Amino acid sequence: MPTELPKAYDPSLIETKWAEFWVRERLWDVPADVAESAGPGAAARKPGAAAKSFVMLLPPPNVTGRLHMGHMLNQTEMDILTRWHRMRGEEAVWVPGTDHAGIATQMMVERQLASEGTDRKALGREAFLERVWQWKGQYGGAITDQMRRLGASVDWSREYFTMDDNLSNAVTEAFVRLYEQGLIYRGSYIVNWDPVQQTAVSDLEVEHKETTGKLYFVRYPLTDGPVGGTDSITIATTRPETMLGDVAVVVNPADERYTALVGKTVTLPLVGREIPILADDWAKPEFGTGAVKVTPAHDPNDFEIGKRHNLQNLIIMDETARIAVPGSPYDGLDRYDARERIVEDLRAAGLLVEVKEHGLAVATSQRSGAVIEPRLSPQWFIKIQPLADKAIAAVEQGAIKFTPAMYEKTYFEWMRNIHDWCISRQLWWGHRIPAYHCPQCETVCVSRTRPERCGSCDHAEMQQETDVLDTWFSSGLLPFTVFGWPVEQGAGDRAQGAASESLQRDRTDLDRLYSTSLLVTGFDILFFWVARMIMLGTHFMLDVPMPDGSKRELKDAVPFREVYIHALVRDADRQKMSKTKGNVIDPIQIIEKYGTDAVRFTLASQASPGTDIAFNEQRTEGYRAFANKIWNAARFLFLQMERAKAAGYNVKMGPAAAVAALPEITPVETRWIFARLRAVCGEVEKALADYRFDEAANAVYQFFWGEFCDWYLELVKLRLSFPSDAEGSPAPVEGASEESRPIQNPETAISLAGLVGVFEASLRLLSPFMPFLTEEVWHALYENEPPAKSIALTRYPQAADYPADDAATAAIATLQELIVTVRGLRKDLGVPEKEAAPIVLHGDNRTLALADANRDMLAKLARVGDVEFSGEPLTGAAARGGAGFDVAVVYERQIDVAVERERLTKEIAKLEKGLQAAERQLGNDAFLAKAPAAVVDGLKKQQAETATLYEKAKASLTALPT
Incomplete structure (x- = not known):
């Protein structure tokens, strides 16, 4: 008999137990040899036959991370899908890992060092990196520990860290190949410079905050005296401190106000340097005065002007955004302090015309919050073509599908306007760029290994590039590097040095698991990560032959077949969560209060494509009540099984199976519940296939609570009348002959089997959504001797597993309507709840026959004392009408x-x-x-x-x- 469940459902008593069990038993590990797998459905396959694979890569959280509601939503959706595909008999491989998070991790360790009164420069690079690895070992596993606690069914045997040796080697190989293909170059360009982290950051790592600033109007005197009655030209700027690096003033060639000044020179205020007045279309007559100062080393637009006019690049700030102009009175000042001094000096010199308030978007670093300083800096870049063209074609040709579809348009807009990608960062923590500089002749060599000598001058001490790679470069390679890329290609490629022997790895996983099936992620990293994975995947994997040796086509080079972009989790008022607003919800606290299953179900029930989730604890409280309902239903079922055993019924559990057909004597309510189970299986299947987690969760919820608990359990009680209950007969003696056992009622036996079968199927239906509760109850149902180690390794219920029955469905629908109508009438008439009352019924022959055959049902669920049939329609205050009947409750008390x-x-x-x-x-x-x-x-x-x-x-x- 089932293992007894405690009276009260307490998720804290079961969740840790099963989370540890799943990891300890390595239930989600998928071996490289698919023939060895014992996943659900494996037994049905031919020996050695590979199951269909469902493969996903977890968007790797930063090693510095802690679980937040965005993670919780992402991982809930991914876990539901993984468990669903696994239970459908597929080889489900969900690969977990963490990202080394160059800027964030270095910032954490530098803060730690600052608290100790030191910094990374005092330690030196090697000692600093040792400290980072120590920090990672001590604190870096927090988020994956939380994932284990929450039961994420990932393949922990494949867990990676982006700085693992094999992945680091793959990053080096990718960089070198791109360089050899002419797709990586080094040059000085304007970058977004974070003066706190002292590194370049990408456009995607910059946030623009609208604020009110100032527009300064400054006179630049003409060097050779007045022209046409004017002795100066007035420029407008929002950053007067950068004038120290001005090399020109430009005006629009069509601006007639300045035609006579083009070709003249001005004397740069406070500096004294002569600079030319040039004509350039960039100058907009309507902005400011129409005349623009040009500082190529500190503004991206000015940099382009400088290239067009062959102007000098003067860097006037250091890495910390302090003025670095030796001999200048502003040397060493912070940029904003310098601004105040410069403005005062301009005012004193009579060169400050006016200052106006001006709206502008201030660029800030996402990581440090520092105001970005555009700065000319030598950096490494990837030529974005032809990578972008292949990535665009992959989506255009349907090799990758976006859900919601609107993100496809967003993707195209960004990809068709993409610029070369700056991939170098001025950090110490990360993948160090495999480039080596000769200090003697300044030759730069890109190599898989450190060269012993300079190839140009034979110098013996080559120095490695100090910069590291952008974190998104290494993470963009993950869909193929985690499965063993680079792999041995063939004799021709080896002769060209495409991959060293040390990098030749087993390609079993790459052949079987690439391309991955699906990527589930948020919109915020669509360009950071998603687009870059597509570019790098379609570039590198096109060179890897298919498993049969044939040439790989673009459709097979994509890193994933589908991308599902989930929405944001907002607070109950639909406000975006932020620490500033104080409305951040800690999922761990909610989980400890309501249980993981209730939180998962809350998120799933609201997760529809393109719609943000307003997280409300009241909903979670409601789904905690749903979990309690499941628990109590299990306790009721287990009690019936005990009663049946005492009455001599055979209720021993075996492996759950499909129900091809039901015996002819099967009661109508059991036929109905199986038909409803069939229907809901189809609804859930379609909803999950369309990523409508909300529809799937709500379909399961309505079925279990609304139909199984509220209706079927009440109806089936009428059939569960055991001889031992009525006659007090003793429980059968173990080992007694069949002849000595009490006679079993076939209708009761069928009802009991139906009740157990539908409940067990319901647990499997619920399992992807509420894995802990269903695991506990399922094991108890099988007396802790289940047919599989986990309910998650059994078959997911399919619509085809259960018989349809339109007649039973229609019959129960009519009886439900009749019962609900009578209940409403009784309430309006004030009939005492426990008092039975007769009814009069008018309707078609089918309805009357149903009521006559199910008087016990009406008596039990609607307190009907007797049923009288009428040949005439019923009207009056005590009557109600349904679609196919009229019914009146006979009761003396008059209604209002x-x-x-x-x-x-x-x-x-x-x-x-x-x-x-x-x-x-x-x-x-x-x-x-x-x-x-x-x-x-x-x-x-x-x-x-x-x-x-x-x-x-x-x-x-x-x-x-x-």
Whole structure:
């Protein structure tokens, strides 16, 4: 018999136990040799036959991370999908890992060092990196520990860290190949410089905050005296401190105000340097004065102007955004302090014309919060073509599908306007760029290994590049590097040195698991990560032959087949969560309060493509009650199984199986619940395939609580009458002969088997959404001797597993409507809850036969004392009408006529609106021409039923006493 469950459901008592069990038993590990796998459905396959693979890569959280609600949503959705595919018999491989997070991790360790009164420069690079590895070992596993605690069904045997040796070697190989292909170059360009982290950051790592700044108007005196009556040109700038690096003033060639000044020179205020006035289309006559100062080393637009006019690049700030102009009175000042001094000096010199308030977007670093300083800096870049073209073609050709589809347009817009990618960072923590500089002749050599001597001058001490790679470069390679890339290609490639022997790795995983099936991620890293994975995957994997040796096509080079972009989790007022607002929700606290299953179900029930989630604890409290409902239903079922055993019924559990057909004597409610189980299986299947987690969760919820618990359990109680209950017969003796056992009622046996079967299937249906609760109850159901180590390794219920029964479905629908109608009448009439009352019923022969055959059902669920049939329609205050019947409750107490009149009046108005809506639709020729026949037939049926109810309501209103 089932293992007894505690009276109260307490998730804290079961979740840690099963989370540890799943990891300890390595239930989610998938070996490289698929023939060795024992996943669900493996036994049904031919020996050695590979199952269909469902492969996902976890967006690697930063090693510095802690679980937040965005992670919780992402991992809930991924876990639901992984468990669902696994239970469908597929080889589900969910690969976990963490990212070394160059900027974030270095910042954490530098803060730690600062608290000790030192810094990384005092330690030196090697000692600093040792400290980072120590920090990683001590604190870096927090988020993956939380994932284990939350039961994420990832393959922990494949867990990676982006700085692992094999992945680091692959990063080096990728860099060298791109360099050899002419797709990586080094040059000095304007970058977004973070003066706190003292590194370049990408455009995607910059946030623009709208603020009110100032626009300064400054006179630049003409060097050779007045021209046309003017002795100066006034420029407008938001950053006067950068004038120390000015090399020109530009005006628009079409701006007639300045035509005579083009080619003249001005004297740079406070500096004294002569600089030219040039004509360039960049200058906009409508902005400021129409004249623009040019500082090529500190502004991206000025840098382009400088290239067009062959201007000098003067760097006037150091890595910390302090003025670095030796001999200048501003040397060593912070940029903002320098701004104040410069403005005061300009004012004193009579060169500051005016200062106006001006709206502008201030660029700040996402990581440090520092205001970005555009700065000319030598950096390493990837030429974005031809990578971008292949990535665009992959989506255009349908090799990658986006859900929601609107993100495809966003992807194209960004990819078609993409710039070369700056991949170097001025950090110490990260993948060090495999480039080596000769200090003697300044030759730069890119190599897989450190060269012993300079190839140009034979110098013996080559120095490695100090910069590291952008974290997104290494993470962009993950979809193929985690599965063993680079791999041995062939004799021709080896002869060209495409990969060294040390990098030749087993390609079993790469052949079987690439391309991955799906990427689930947030919009915020669509360009950071998603687009870059597509670019790098389609570039590198096109060179890897297919498993059969044939040439790989673009559709097989993509890193994933589908991308599902999930929404944001907001607070209950739909505000974005932020520490500043104080509305951040800690998922761990919510989990400790309500249980992981309730939080997962809350997120799933609201997760629909393109719609943000307003997280409300009240909903979680409701789903905690749902978990309690499942628990109590299990306790009820286990009690019935104990009663059955005592009565001699055979209720020993075996492996759950599909129900091809039900015996002819199967009661109508059991036929109905199996038909409903079939329908809900189909609904869940379609919803999950479309990433409608909300529809899938709500379908399961409504089925289990609304149909199984609220209706079926009450109905099936009528069948579970065991001889030992009625006659007090003793429990059968173990080992007694069949002849000595009590006679079993076939209807009772079928009902009990149906109850157990549907409940067990419901647990499997719920398992991906609520894995802990279903695991606990399922093991208890099988007396801790289940047919598999985990419910997650069994078969997911399929619609085809259970019989349809339209007649039973229609019958129960009619009986439900009748019961609900009688309950409403009893309430209106004030019939005491425990008192039975007779009813009078009018309807078609089918309805009357149903009521007659199921008097016990009506008595149990609607407190019906007796059923009398009428040949005439029923009206009056004690009568109600359904779609196919009229029913009246016979009770002496009179209803409140005024209240009943008001109720009927409202009902008639509601029905009138329904009829009008139906008439509009059915009278719309355009709609009828396009709508499927089934939809039109359904509307006509609904219209007819509404019309019937309308006439009955009017008759009842007329029959009321005045």
